[in-house]
Amino acid sequence: MSAHRYREGVKVSERHGAVEWLTERAALVALLPLSLWVASSAFTLAGADHAAVMGWFARPLNTGLSVATIMILSVYAGLAWKVIIEDYIHRPSSKTFLMALSNLTFLLLTATAVFFIVRLHVGSAPLPAGFGI
Amino acid sequence: MSKPHPDGAAAEDQTGRFVTQPNGRPRPLSPHMQIWRWHVTMAASILFRVTIGAASVGAVLVTAWLGAVAFGPGAHAAVTGFMGSPPGLLIGFGLTVVLFSFFLNGARHTINDTGNGLTPKTSNLLSWISVIGPVVLAAGFWAALMGAPA
Structure with a gap:
């Protein structure tokens, strides 16, 4: 085990932990109003036809809040899964593997969702248009 | 060392x-669940972890719905049809419970993180709201949705 590194008399790992804790809190505070907005959006979009959904995503506010929600949720859920894995998985190799898997999953999920949202916002032709298939 | x-x-x-x-x-x-005597604060705490796990699955489902919309009216109509069927409605109800659980339990967590609401009386009350509230709000959401003119 390597010796602890210190900066200004505080363990570097402790500063890192504090930043993660603050990130979790900030993300959760941002997600609380967003979750109410998601509920109201779900109410609007439940049962709506395709044209109505496309019209909804054409509005910049809806697109912006959708992208913000998926990004902040991924940051928050990624850190939450990290805490859960740290609490219940103790074999170092399994822990490293699961954390990498969790981070990769949320990265891919965010990229996929943003890709779809942007296409809906600009009103692209139905997929697989643009992929030459 | x-x-x-x-x-x-x-x-x-x-x-x-x-x-x-x-x-x-x-x-x-x-602490694992089997070590602790049951108490509502413990239930609210573990349910928030469950909620985040379920919200992760919910994010995948919502992204799949975004994909269906992006694939055009046919795919979107298929998803809308499924969501109106009994298994679809069950999933939909579950997702709204998770959403309101995220809001109420997340609010409890945030209040407790600032060092407030930690007396036995208040923490019990906040925990009960976080455990029961989501089901009540989800029921209200669906009652309003079903009652709303199409």
């Missing part, structure tokens, strides 16, 4: 009863 400690077996323990601290000493594992 791990030092010898009284219980050598704990270091090799893979049953999950002990973990080895960085100083080489064993300590009992973080």
